[in-house]
Amino acid sequence: MLIPKEEQFKAAAHSERVTSKIGLALAVTFTVCFLTGLISHLIQHPPSWFFWPSRPVGLYRVTQGLHVISGIASIPLLLAKLWSVYPKLFGRPLVRSLPHALERLSILVLSGSAFFELSTGLLNVAQNYPWNFYFPQVHYAVAWLAIGSILVHIAVKLPVVRRALTRTAEAEPPSAGLSRRGFLRTTWLTAGVAVVATAGATVPLLRNVSGLSWRTNKGTQGLPVNRTAAAAGVLRADAGWRLTVDTRTFSLAELRQLPQTTAELPIACVEGWSQSAVWRGVSLPTLLKTVGSKPGTALRVSSLERSGLYGVSVLPGEHTADDLTLLALELNGEVLDLDHGFPCRIIAPNRPGVLQTKWVTKLETL
């Protein structure tokens, strides 16, 4: 087989300047992706020192939307970056020294973990699971490998980046393919096309523009459903259903007689899609006062859903003190559909969708 030599790659795309510019863009998108992912992880597995506010109501919608959008933008950027440095793969000798060997190994970790994060993330937003691991656990672990190897890589390459970006560009050798500027413009344009084609999952303005968004406008009561009652194995609650709040119980009619609050709040899924809706129900501070507890007390929320990971959630005090945190009975002016959690569900401002527990049957103060 014919193996090319490093110096045979003459396209302008392989210049240091191009590599550095795309590398910097990738550093920005990966940092945004890592930090927003970390926020989402901490909200779902809060350590004792962590605090997440209940306002602004749409903050998580923005951070998780950014997580997915920056990940999507990284796909063309990573491919362009690796194409830009492709000739280095053919550099000989294969290993010049111990530091050189370590550098090559670190680049394998870097590109392996970066590809892993982008490919599993992309498959996960499409709810497509051609693997046997628990996605959040491995996606989270490899995220640290990716950001760590990126930081080390930038530290190693910083002199090269500075040289490439400060020195006035040397004249470009003629080549048959794209010019340096043409390659860079193609890269930015493609990243833009990728974002516009998908971001409608979370950006309302792009809702009818993004042809490859993984959400549509066909959701029940105008809102997408991530887990139907049938999928969760939940049957429609009958007249005998009661909500237990510590030692008190409420029928649905009794909940409807309590003062009702209406709020426009987004459902913001960890999978990046989000949508605002109008919810109506009993605010948590009202409910807690009715049973003689104080708003600001953390609550354990249990669902009629027995199977699955999301049958139980903990609502922090920050959220139970917020008047916009509802035990919702209505959605967009109608009685809550069974798929949206009938008879009642939690909808709190600024929280991931997986923690907005549906088919609530029990609330316990902690």
Added chain:
Amino acid sequence: MKTARLLLALPGLAALAWGALLFADYAFPLRPDVFGTAAWIVGAPVVNDALIAPVTAITGLALSRIVPAAWKTPVIAGTVATAVLAILAFPLLWRTYGTPPEPGLHDGNPALGLALTVAVVWLLVALTGFFRAHRPAPRQCPSHHA
């Protein structure tokens, strides 16, 4: 410069170590599926270097030889955008391991979405190419000498 490099490298090494610990937490005790995950991590760069990059090289070379100069940049950009759109559409189209559609999620028509998006991309390619080819005073491209 030295300080900046240290300030990047030290947290980087710490993050790598923490990631390795978290990954070990998942990977041990070793099970067959762990090897699949490891193969995914190592395999992706191999697929890129052995498949994606050579295909990019050959396609780029072919296009830059076949396509007239004025059309070259828009046509290559359109081809790259089409390839990336195909990657983005792939998990929506190939559903062997996908969950069944839920109301409002994955119940759209990704094939139509892909076709329309690609059509818009190539419409822009055609417009850009047309205007470049019919510019009043065409600037000499360096590639003309190639």
